[in-house]
Amino acid sequence: MLDRMAQHSELGEFLRTRRARLRPEDVGLPDYGGRRRVPGLRREALAQLAGVSAGYYTRLEQGQSGNASDAVLDAIARVLRLDEAERSHLRRLAHQKAKARRRPRPERLRPAVRLMLDALGDAPSLILGRYYDVLAWNRAAHALLAGHVPYDAAERPGERPNIARLVFLDPHTRELYADWRTKARDTVADVRMSAARYPDDPALTSLVGELTLHSPEFTSLWAAHPVQDCAVRYTREFRHPLLGAMTLNNEIMELSNDEGLRMAVFTADQGSASAEALRLLVDFAAEKAQRPEFTSSR
Structure with missing residues (x-):
């Protein structure tokens, strides 16, 4: 259970850092001004642009949805303007729960x-x-x-x-x-x-x-x-x-x-x-x- 929580935390942290670096005008949305406690693009705006419900995206960011499809992840990556390394990282974090954990082989120098x-x-x-x-x-x-x-x-x-x-x-x-x-x-x-x-x-x-x-x-x-x-x-x-x-x-x-x-x-x-x-x-x-x-x- 602790392992899953840690992985969910990694996914949520990654998504939040990427939302924080975007402004509404970066993705074609109006900036209504005002001061927010949390910088960056709102969850609701990101979900709308990615074509998913706000509730679904919130659950994904909170680690409560472990079955996100590659199509959904790609849509989120597009909105967040992730590069190829970041896209691969997002998929790996999102799908980690579904994969059987295995210990890597011991290191040795052949x-x-x-x-x-x-x-x-x-x-x-x-x-x-x-x-x-x-x-x-x-x-x-x-x-x-x-x-x-x-x-x-x-x-x-x-x-x-x-x-x-x-x-x-x-x-x-x-x-x-x-x-x-x-x-x-x-x-x-x-x-x-x-x-x-x-x-x-x-x-x-x-x-x-x-x-x-x-x-x-x-x-x-x-x-x-x-x-x-x-x-x-x-x-x-x-x-x-x-x-x-x-x-x-x-x-x-x-x-x-x-x-x-x-x-x-x-x-x-x-x-x-x-x-x-x-x-x-x-x-x-x-x-x-x-x-x-x-x-x-x-």
């Missing part, structure tokens, strides 16, 4: 995935788990993203670096991203999608709770309910502590044979200053790996 990572050579690359843990990275990715963290921490399940934690709780990572606020929002938007994909997952719930407790920025962004796959951001601006400003292409790919796992690869445009900085970073990572205190790490 040897073939490790070989693929190694085969990428000098391009900074890493494997992310469904809870944003770094399951593996090469030396270049470690030097780029978290050189202050032990390289072999990724090989120890209880100590693996977690990208979401680093973004919000680690001062080095906050300085690393030139536009930290965009990176922070993108991270929350991606975590929101994971939370809908794996509802009631204890590890993900624990991560969200920890970040809510320790990061006001995360709490504020989480309340706004952004939704976006992090793969849509193709470049990132970095301020590396050793090499300065770098503009890198960021490709993120889902591993189809490994549920929830993704690979991230960073590259620089050929002939650019960032390409030279990336070459220096790779040289630095290789030189660091040869030092006696690091030779025991993989």
